[in-house]
Amino acid sequence: MTEFTKRVRETVAAIPYGKIASYGSIAAMAGNPKAARGVGFALRSLTSETDLPWWRVVNRHGAVSTSELTGTAQIQRAILESEGVIFNGEGRACWKDFGWDPHPDDE
DNA sequence: ACGGTGACGAGAT
DNA sequence: TATCTCGCCACCG
Numbered sequence: 001m002t003e004f005t006k007r008v009r010e011t012v013a014a015i016p017y018g019k020i021a022s023y024g025s026i027a028a029m030a031g032n033p034k035a036a037r038g039v040g041f042a043l044r045s046l047t048s049e050t051d052l053p054w055w056r057v058v059n060r061h062g063a064v065s066t067s068e069l070t071g072t073a074q075i076q077r078a079i080l081e082s083e084g085v086i087f088n089g090e091g092r093a094c095w096k097d098f099g100w101d102p103h104p105d106d107e
Numbered sequence: 108a109c110g111g112t113g114a115c116g117a118g119a120t
Numbered sequence: 121t122a123t124c125t126c127g128c129c130a131c132c133g
Contacts, residue, residue: 034115037113037130038131042114042130054114057114059115059116060116060117064114065114072114
């Protein structure tokens with residue numbers, strides 16, 4: 001378990017209920033703003049754990065980037081909706097309403 | 108140590 | 121606005 005991965009877990013665990021954060025934001029808080037991909041890889045092993053709110057982590061578009069085929073994406077959306085997050089027809093959530101960290105682009 | 112891969116991001120077309 | 125390409129970092133063989 002590298003320091004980066006541990007930092008990512010801490011950050012993800014800090015995401016408030018009903019809120020979402022982008023991989024880039026988490027990577028930045030973890031110390032490496034450019035390690036968004038590394039964040040995804042780290043969370044990949046956490047999908048089996050329910051003690052970490054990995055489902056609150058989405059891409060910069062506010063849409064789940066998990067596998068649609070394995071059903072992970074469906075589960076993630078379902079949980080987020082349970083938390084109060086609303087997805088539009090594009091499968092994206094309003095960052096201004098559910099985004100934990102401020103986002104420069106999109107709405 | 109090297110190269111390929113992937114739950115990403117930003118810029119260009 | 122949607123799609124493509126390149127660059128980023130961490131992980132596996």
